[in-house]
Amino acid sequence: MTGYRKGNSRGGWVAVFGFILLLPLIALFFLADEAEPISADLFSLAQRNTLLLGMGVVLSSSLLGVAFALFHTFYEYPYKRILHGLLLMPLAFPAYVLAFIYLGAFGPATEWSAFFEIQGAVWFLVFVLSLALTPYVYYFSSLGLQSMTQSERETESLLQGGRWLFFRYSTWPRLLPFLISAQILVMFETLSDFGAASIVNVPVMTTMIYKMWFDLFSFAGAVQISLKYSGVILLFLVIEFLFKTFSREPVSSGRDPLRPQSSLPFSMKALLCLLFFYILLAFVYPCLQILFWVVQLQSFQLWVKAAALAIKTMALGAVVGILVVGFSVTLLVWLRQTRQNPRLWVVFSTVGYSLPGSILAVAVYAVLLALVSNVTETVLLVGLVLALSHKFLTAAMRPLSDAVQFLPKELFEISDVFQVPWWRRIRLFLFPYLRSSCGVATLLVMIEVMKEMPLTLMLAPGGFQTLSIQIFNFTSEGEWEKASLPGLMLVLIGMTSVALINLKDAEAGYDS
DSSP: OHHHHHHHHHHHHHHHHHHHHHHHHHHHHHHHTTSOOOOHHHHHHHHHHHHHHHHHHHHHHHHHHHHHHHHHHHBOOTTHHHHHHHHHGGGGSOHHHHHHHHHHHHSTTSTTHHHHHHHOHHHHHHHHHHHHHHHHHHHHHHHHHTTOBHHHHHGGGGSTTTHHHHIIIIIHHHHHHHHHHHHHHHHHHHHHOOHHHHHHTOOOHHHHHHIIIIISOOHHHHHHHHHHHHHHHHHHHHHHHHHHHHOOOOOOOSSSBOOOBSSOOHHHHHHHHHHHHHHIIIIIHHHHHHHHHHHHOOOHHHHHHHHHHHHHHHHHHHHHHHHHHHHHHHHHHHHHHTTOOTHHHHHHHHHHHHSOHHHHHHHHHHHHHHHOSSOOHHHHHHHHHHHHHHHTHHHHHHHHHHHHHTSOHHHHHHHHHTTOOHHHIIIIIIHHHHHHHHHHHHHHHHHHHHHOOHHHHHHSOTTOOOHHHHHHHHHHTTOHHHHHHHHHHHHHHHHHHHHHHHHHHHHHTTTO
16 A cells, blocks of 8 residues: 555655646646637648758768768778768757858859759758758767668678668668657657747747747737647647657677778768768858958957956856756755656656747746736846757756766665755765766856847847847848857857767767
């Protein structure tokens, strides 16, 4: 009987945690009944553009990412480790920074305007987002191929179908689970994009929400669009959960590791040239262009203002990071002590990250309207911090959940014997073991907060600016050179997270 009650108690806490994370969406449902219906003609173009954008980016990034991963895994080529790191470097660029770099250099106001008008802004946006998101597919696909062995590769010569049969029956089953995970992630990132679409001026669902609220002054209309669009996002979230539940990822035995082939056939040399060209477009050229614009800036006042905004943005990220990591450690340690599986809690934490920032901003504002009669600037700032914590909770939960699971069980047994309170238990016994993991998790949350645009743009109190908001303001007026300075700061910050990934790969041997 006691075990039954204990299980019910744990299930109740899961329900409470899930309810809190879903509270913004629940508020949207209640406000939707009071909102005026929105005509389908108002956002039919946004729906079509969002669909084309999602399909185009997923297809193009998958083709490039898988090709680069296969080449990296099966062949040895010059400067392999360096090129592996450079292939991940586009992750340092927020998509909206890449968008204004290419728009400022090749957009309608340049000699490339005829090409831009013929091809259309939608396909230009597909190009930009594909450059930014291909590293996700490459990285996930490379992880999936790490489990292959040399003996499997040698069976290729014994098969009558040769390379294609080997790919179908050996390579593809190992690659598929990781590829689908990467495609779902790319789809989430594409459906959530606001910054690049607003800079290129492509009407998509996320920009339509902002337009309804701030341009047409219809919060009710923004609620309607947010509710409809969140249904699509939640559908993809359920698909991701079911896929991860029922799929089995291949595990490497660690024996007979795959030895890359040293001789490159002509087709692989062509692919190596494509790899160089991608790095040129996605990393080298954007770096040179943004540095060129920054050097041209002669205003000392812009540098001072950008530095002040960088400090303010870092302070916001630090507050959110400390808040999220503190909550995550407390929750995960309690789960470990009560011998509960943290998987369901970690899944719930992804809800906020999966929702586009524009939807989450509308939902959090709806909660604020329900809780307080007068939404002041102080209330808005608190709402912004809570909204950012909600969105990036998963950035801390995922790395910390692994670290907590590896804590020595003797720490919990000693704490139980001496009846140490939970808060002293964390500070005295557990934090020394989790210090490095907490530092990395806080840094990752800070970086994500600093790059976030729609949430800070839509919920920030009047006069409150961050680097991303300043980029939005400058690019709205076509001042690409002025936007380059805060853009460069965000890129340098983003390189920190990429450096952490490269360091982790070097320790695991994935880059060789």
